[in-house]
Amino acid sequence: MAKLNSLVKDTVIYGLSSIVGRFLNYLLVPLYTHYMPKESGDYGVSTNIYAYTALILVLLTFGMETTLFRFANDEHERPDTVFSTAFTLVGSLTALFLVLVFGFITPIAGSLGYASHPEYLLMMAAVVAMDALQALPFSFLRFQRRPIRFAALKLLFIVLNISLNLIYFAVLGKTSVFYVFFINLLCTGFISLLFIPELIKIHWSFDKALLHRMLSYSWPILVLGIAGILNQVADKIVFPLVYPDAEQANVELGVYGGCVKIAMIMAMITQAFRYAYEPIVFAKAKDADKNEYYAAAMKYFLIFTLLAFLCVIGYMPVLKYIIGPDYREGLGVVPIVMAAEIMMGVYFNLSFWYKLIDKTIYGAWFSLAGCAVLLAVNFIFIPQFSYWACAWGGVAGYGTAMLLSYFVGQRKNPINYPMGEIAIYVALTALLFFAMKALPETLPVWAQIVINTILIIFFVTYIIKKDLPLKSLPIIGKYFR
Numbered sequence: 001m002a003k004l005n006s007l008v009k010d011t012v013i014y015g016l017s018s019i020v021g022r023f024l025n026y027l028l029v030p031l032y033t034h035y036m037p038k039e040s041g042d043y044g045v046s047t048n049i050y051a052y053t054a055l056i057l058v059l060l061t062f063g064m065e066t067t068l069f070r071f072a073n074d075e076h077e078r079p080d081t082v083f084s085t086a087f088t089l090v091g092s093l094t095a096l097f098l099v100l101v102f103g104f105i106t107p108i109a110g111s112l113g114y115a116s117h118p119e120y121l122l123m124m125a126a127v128v129a130m131d132a133l134q135a136l137p138f139s140f141l142r143f144q145r146r147p148i149r150f151a152a153l154k155l156l157f158i159v160l161n162i163s164l165n166l167i168y169f170a171v172l173g174k175t176s177v178f179y180v181f182f183i184n185l186l187c188t189g190f191i192s193l194l195f196i197p198e199l200i201k202i203h204w205s206f207d208k209a210l211l212h213r214m215l216s217y218s219w220p221i222l223v224l225g226i227a228g229i230l231n232q233v234a235d236k237i238v239f240p241l242v243y244p245d246a247e248q249a250n251v252e253l254g255v256y257g258g259c260v261k262i263a264m265i266m267a268m269i270t271q272a273f274r275y276a277y278e279p280i281v282f283a284k285a286k287d288a289d290k291n292e293y294y295a296a297a298m299k300y301f302l303i304f305t306l307l308a309f310l311c312v313i314g315y316m317p318v319l320k321y322i323i324g325p326d327y328r329e330g331l332g333v334v335p336i337v338m339a340a341e342i343m344m345g346v347y348f349n350l351s352f353w354y355k356l357i358d359k360t361i362y363g364a365w366f367s368l369a370g371c372a373v374l375l376a377v378n379f380i381f382i383p384q385f386s387y388w389a390c391a392w393g394g395v396a397g398y399g400t401a402m403l404l405s406y407f408v409g410q411r412k413n414p415i416n417y418p419m420g421e422i423a424i425y426v427a428l429t430a431l432l433f434f435a436m437k438a439l440p441e442t443l444p445v446w447a448q449i450v451i452n453t454i455l456i457i458f459f460v461t462y463i464i465k466k467d468l469p470l471k472s473l474p475i476i477g478k479y480f481r
Contacts, residue, residue, distance in 0.1 A: 028165055029261045032180070033254075033324030035169045041250030042177040043327075047257030048240055048250070049120060049181070051233035052112070053128040058229045060093050060132035063221030065139045066355065067214050072143050077210065079143065080203040085211050087136050094129045101125040113240065123181040130188045137195045153191060160187045220360035224351075227367030231344070231374050231397045235390035238378045243386070256387035258323040259330040262316075265308050266341030291415045298349045299418050303463055305342050306429040310459055312338060313436050314452030317445045333391040335433065340394035343402045350405040353413035362408060370401030421467075432459055 036042040064086040072079040101108065102122065109118035141150040164183045168174045236253065243249040312319065313335055320328055347366075354362040374397030381389035409415070432455045439448055 027162055029258060029322050030324060031165060031169050033258050033327045035173075035175050036177065036254075037175070038251055038254055038324070038326040040175075041247075041254060042175070043254035043257060044240075044250030044252070045120070046177050046180050047236050047253050049114075049124055051236035053124050053131075054233045055226070055229050055237070056097070056128050057131055057135070058222070058225040060097060060128070061090055061135045061225075062093060063218035063225055064090055064214070065135055066221050067218040068136060068139050069143060070217060070355070071210070071214055072140075078203075078205075079140075081205045081207050081210065082214075083136060083140050084202055084204045085207050086214060087133075088206055089211065089215075090132055090136060094132045098125060098129050117178075120178065120181055123185045127181070127184050127188050130192045134188075134192060134195060137198050140198070153194060156194075157187050157191045160190060217358060217360065220364040221355075223364035224360065224367045227364065227371040227401075228344075230371045231367070231394065231401070234371065234375055235378050235382075235387075235393055238375065239382060239387070239390065242379055242382050244383050252386050255327050255330040256333065256390060258327040259333055260337055262312065262319055262322060262331070263334045263337035263341065265312055266305060266338045266345065294349075294352065295415055295417050298346070299422060299467070301345060301349055302342070302422055303425055303467065305345055306425055307456075307459060307463070309335070309338050309342065310429060310432055310436075310456050313433055314456050315449065317448045330387060333387060336391040336395060340391070340398045343395065343398035347398060347402040347405055350402065350409055353409045353415070357413060359412075362412075363405070366401045366404045366408075369404055370397040370399075373397050373400045428459065428462065432456075 068086055071077050071082045105118050109115050109121050168179045239253050240249040374393045377393035377396050436452050
């Protein structure tokens with residue numbers, strides 16, 4: 001129970017940095033969708049280029065974030081040596097990447113459709129390079145159980161980014177996507193400088209033999225990471241390539257990108273949970289009750305993501321104003337994308353059985369299978385169904401990876417997940433979701449909010465009655481019998 005309480009505490013801190021940060025980032029969505037006209041396609045350009053940077057970041061970090069936890073927790077290794085060896089690899093890959101991009105920017109920009117704006121790619125190449133170099137120091141803060149420092153740096157970046165965007169777009173009236181990338185470059189560079197004190201404290205040493213062991217562990221994670229990030233961004237990369245109207249592609253992608261932002265509450269929760277859960281899992285691996293802990297963590301993860309799902313759907317009559325009116329035509333994809341994100345979170349929970357037995361190759365195969373399904377759905381259906389194919393492709397891809405990991409995992413390293421209880425929560429969520437969707441659109445917004453709030457309270461009451469009595473809560477539990 002102490003470990004579970006520690007998980008809750010760290011998840012709250014990481015969650016605040018992630019959720020508050022993402023919430024503040026939501027301020028940029030109405031900003032961009034109001035100041036960048038839908039017809040310009042600029043928001044679609046932003047969505048497309050950020051998808052490429054997410055994929056490149058996975059390549060440059062080479063699975064070393066998870067690998068850092070695995071080897072830094074090994075009693076036979078020195079954490080500083082593990083960190084510095086991993087950082088040397090990532091730094092070398094990043095330097096090579098920058099040389100290639102800056103040396104061959106003209107053909108690269110032409111092949112991606114940005115021949116007239118190579119500066120977009122140059123700025124984002126510098127951003128993703130600095131993000132790669134920050135990844136391991138951020139991971140080391142998590143290993144050292146320093147969530148406050150981690151959260152402070154993350155939130156500082158968000159505050160700087162939003163402040164500069166407000167100045168450029170709302171005050172100065174800028175409307176070009178150029179300023180989105182330029183501001184990101186400035187803020188990322190500033191945060192990189194703040195890691196200098198952390199890096200100075202490291203006892204730097206490079207261990208070639210250790211690197212070989214780390215690479216043998218990390219390359220399947222790299223494959224897993226590539227497949228995993230493709231599951232998240234492939235639709236945004238593929239869309240302009242297969243949509244039949246090249247000029248309209250960025251417009252449609254902008255609509256999809258704006259609406260998906262509302263669904264990202266699931267990504268926030270999953271990310272916060274991952275930041276706290278990953279270090280604890282590796283430390284917990286030696287305990288006799290580890291499987292019971294993993295099963296309980298899975299159940300509570302699902303309970304609260306399903307609650308978040310209902311909250312987003314229930315308050316959609318208000319949340320829709322986050323994005324500009326021209327972009328709201330795509331709001332129907334939000335519940336589909338959130339369902340896919342929940343599946344991704346479940347898949348992440350299921351992934352530790354192969355990480356703990358050093359069989360990360362399984363994760364690579366599962367993610368590749370999911371990615372193949374997602375890509376097939378996108379290539380086949382985008383020309384006909386536009387961004388709806390992107391949303392359903394995510395469900396198909398994550399669902400495939402999730403089911404493969406569960407069934408194979410139950411054979412290789414069985415864990416007694418409370419499937420009956422989980423099924424009841426899923427069924428109850430589906431029932432309440434359809435009840436919300438069945439409300440007439442002619443109802444006043446306040447009436448929709450009141451009815452949906454009652455339905456959400458019903459779900460929370462069931463949670464309290466079944467799994468989370470108020471007296472069990474930390475701090476405030478003593479006030480309840």
